[in-house]
Amino acid sequence: MGEAELQQLVSGCLKDDRLSQKLLYKAFYGFAMGICLRYANNRYEASEVLNQGFFKVFKNLEKYDSAKPFKAWLGRIMVNASIDYYRSNLKVAYTEELDKAEHINDNDYADKNLSYNELLDMISKLPRAYRTIFNLFAIEGYTHEEIGEMLNISTGTSKSNLHKAREKLKVMIAESERMPGYTAKQSGDNIIPINQNNTPNLSISFINRTNKK
Amino acid sequence: MKEEKEDSIDKLFSRGLSDPGDNASYREEDWDALEAMLDGKKPKTAGISRNIIYLITTIAAMLLLVIGWAFFRPDNSSNTNQQAGNKKPHVKQDSGKYGSPVQQQEVLASSTLSAGKSNTDSADGKGRKRKSFFTLSAVPGNRIPTGKTTSIVVPHYTEATAKQDTTPPDPRLNNIAANGNKANEPIANNLNVKHDTTPPDPAINMAAIKHADSVINGSKKTELVSVVDDIKKPRKTVGTAVSYQPTFAMSIIASPDVNGVNGFNNTRVGTNAGLMLTMGVSKWTISTGAVYADKPYAAPFSAYSTAYKFATNPTEVYASCTVLDIPLNVGYQVYNKNRNKFSLGTGLSSYFMLRENYTYDYPATGTPGPATYNIRNKNQHIFGVLNLNATYQREINSRFGLAIQPYMKLPLTGIGYGKVNLRSAGVAVGATWNIISGKKPK
Missing domain, CATH: 1.10.1740.10 (RNA polymerase sigma factor, region 2, helix turn helix motif)
Structure with missing residues (x-):
């Protein structure tokens, strides 16, 4: 235009x-x-x-x-x-405890060949708090201080949530490598299912409370 | 080192999600939802249905009111007719046999008066006072047209009784009037009758005098009630003689019409269908209703105004609009003979633009610019259109009629998104049902 x-x-x-x-x-x-x-x-x-x-x-x-x-x-x-x-939507949010036992190889991810749909599917599977912070930091380019202000959380919470988000994404990428194409199939019609049925150890907690600590 | 690795996953997502491609392709329903928000921050479906529900309930309420009245009223009038019928024999007998209190008593006994009973129960003096009060009120020359029953002065009597008469009526009398039993009704009516401003028939007054005499003579009890009937008679006839009652009619109409912008050179044919309610008083009528209209038109772009600036102006705009037309018209009957009526009318219409679809025609094919534009429930023009019409109506019977109505609709404001001067002319054909007709159907 x-x-x-x-x-x-x-x-x-x-x-x-x-x-x-x-x-x-x-x-x-x-x-x-x-x-x-x-x-x-x-x-x-x-x-x-x-x-x-x-x-x-x-x-x-x-x-x-x-x-x-x-x-x-x-x-x-x-x-x-x-x-x-x-x-x-803060009132009841889902946070997920990371499976600490799982070892994740620190590969170089930058040259991974993943489609838009695959990436979007992964990011949409993140808990909302992680997703928001990952988006703001990794894609929008805000600092942790700015994010803390925007979301009314501490810089530490922002940092730790970003870290957890990254870890979750790494697990997902590793899984997608093991079962290539599974995400693409799932998001074939552009509608990403709300049910996060492939996240086994999901626990409900009030994210407000964890943030305020 | 670790930071670098983590940076790489950020980069992967940042780069990979930068171009959504077809995944974020435009969807019309999203715009519809936003448009609803812009129109009033409420969900679209609720917006439409609420408007239509209001409209339907209003029309339904009007119909119920009119139909309810139509069915309730004949009952009422038949009741009053019955009452009048009941009275008639008394009146006839009375008028013929004023001098015979015995016969009157016979008649009155059949009319189940409890007033009589109370009289017999009461002490003589009180009873007389009561009766003389009622009877004397009908004496000619002594009637105070609008006066209250308590202020009637009767010089016709002996001074002693007159004094008694001017005193307020016995409280018991009031009780009788207030009781509201069927048996007491005639007395209650009697009190009303005294308010009547029409002077009574001299013959009746004569009868009243005679009744008064009979009271004095000691034949008490029920004469006063016959006076009631006598006085009631002229009042009845006066009541039915004057009738300015409104008439109500409902019509179903349908019409083809032509629609043109700034005149009728380039017209398109549209259709209309609706329901109208008409209320008439003597020669005047007021009508309203709801008409669903399909109005297609073609306009040169010069006649079409828009805040949006087209890069290349279209040459022609083709529109297809559905409109809910709520007219409010007055009519005057200029001719009414036999079964034919002819009337002229004018009024204002409110247009509710339910749907407006515009197609833009460009000078050359492939010119960039919007090809179509669709809006829903955006524009309303309250009393924005002038109606002119002439109606010819022919009665089939007292209840039903057929009507033909040539009409013209001239906008007083710009119609629709393009604010065009959209004129319509057509001939409506309708069937009319007289819910309440002025003349009593036989």
Whole structure:
């Protein structure tokens, strides 16, 4: 989308024109969905968060500084919407105890050839707290201090959750190597199952409590 | 070393998840959900159904009201007819035989008066006081048209009785009136009758005088009730003579119409169907209802306004809209002979745009820009359209009729997303059911 076209759409949206809103939504849907999918349990949840994000975009569009890139502004709103969603679902969250006995080879993961679907499937299987922190740190590039502030947790909790997230992902990658293609099959229709049936030692605890320690 | 390794897993995900590809492809239902949020932060399905439920309940309530009245009212009138019928024999007998208290007593005995009983129970003086009070109120010249029963002064009598008469009625009398038993009803009515402003028939007054005499003469008991009946008679006839009762009718209408923007040069044919309720008082009618309309139209882009700036303007906009039209019209009957009626009407319509589908036609194929735009339940135009119509109605019988109504709808505001001057003209055909007709059907 050209800069002039974008400006036209933005000015249309500022007048609450529904057609402009729809075209802007359509233009940035893929980009925004890419962010929301990473934070969400599944596509349905991602759509919900995405719409909450776009709702904020349309309601706060006058705050957007047209000198700055729109995509970055929109992306930040989507991340914030995902965090808001995470916060609203904090009450009962699932944390998983790591199987300490399992030995994981510290391979070099950077050149692993895993598809988008496989990676998304793995990340969506992470407990929500781990997933959020992993996303913020590893993909969005926030520091632990920033994350601590955003999620209202201590830097230590952020660090330890990131570590646990990484360990979980490593286990999943190792499993996928043992049974190649199993994730791809599972996520064949783009809808990631909510049931995490391949995580055997799942225990329920209040994540708020563990965080406040 | 470890940090590096962990960094590599971050990189794997960061890079691998950077491009969602087809996984995040656009879905129309997501936009629908967001649009619902933008429209009022409520789930879409709830939004639509709530509007429609309100509408349906309103119409249903109106129908129930009218139909309820239609079925309740004939019962009522037949009751009053019965009552009138019951009274008639008394009146006839009375008018013919005023001088014969004996016969009157016979009649009155059959009318189950408990007032008489209480009279016999009561002391003589009190009983007389009560009776003379009622009887004397009917003496000509002494009636105070709007006066209360307690303020009646009767100079016709001897001073002693007159004084008694001006005193407020015996509390027991009030009890009788308030009792509300069937047997006491005539007395209760009597009290009402005294409020009647119409002067009584002189013949009846004559009878009243005679009754009064009979009271004085000591033949007490029930004459006063016959006076009640006598006075009631003129009141009855007056009541039925004046009738400005409204009429109610329900119609089912359907019509083809032509829709054009800024005139009727380039028109498309649409269809309408709906239900109308009409209330009439003498020559005037008020009608409302709900009409579901399908309004397709074609407009040059110049007639179509949008806040969205097209990179290349389309040449033509084709629209297909479904509209819920709620009219509120008044009509005046200019002709009514035999079974034919002709009336002219005007009013305002509210358009609820249920669905608007726009297709944009560009000068050259392959021009970038939106091809279609669909919206639902977005625009409402309350009293935004002027209605003009003429109605010819022919009665089949007193209950049913057929109507033909040429009409025109001229918008007072821009209609729909494109704010177009969408005019409609058509001929509606309808069947009318008179739920309550002014004339009593035989």
